[in-house]
Amino acid sequence: MKILELNHVAIHVNDVEASCAFYGGVLELEPMARPAFDFPGAWFRLGPAQELHIIGGRQEPVFAHNRGNHFALRVDDLPAWEDSLKRKEVVPMGRRRRPDGAEQLFLKDPDGHVVELFTFQPGDRATRHE
DSSP states (O other): OOOOOOOEEEEEOSOHHHHHIIIIIISOOEEEOOOOOSSOEEEEEETTTEEEEEEOOOOSOOOOOTTSSEEEEEOSOHHHHHHHHHHTTOOOSEEEEOTTSOEEEEEEOTTOOEEEEEEOOTTOOSOOOO
16 A cells, blocks of 8 residues: 555635636646536646646635745746746745755745745755656
């Protein structure tokens, strides 16, 4: 008996359309077909095997922080992502370097969910799953 994979991350949002604009437009995630649930939402591809599920109808505030509730996406070129965010007028929360050498950039979606973009620098000895 074993766990095979992390299949998806689900986040509860207030405005599905605004969230789709952020995840599809700002983070450039690929939209996916979604089953015909009886509640609003959208699905996006996260890399080759994982998914992001957006579930509409949130009414309460989001409590998220880079050292608390958040999810991280490994990216290929963090400076290119910073440039893209700047062109799209998205202001990140800041850039940090982890003790293992990874460079991190944090941003918030329209509801306040924290998303971490990170990459390892060439030559870093950190473990990578590629």
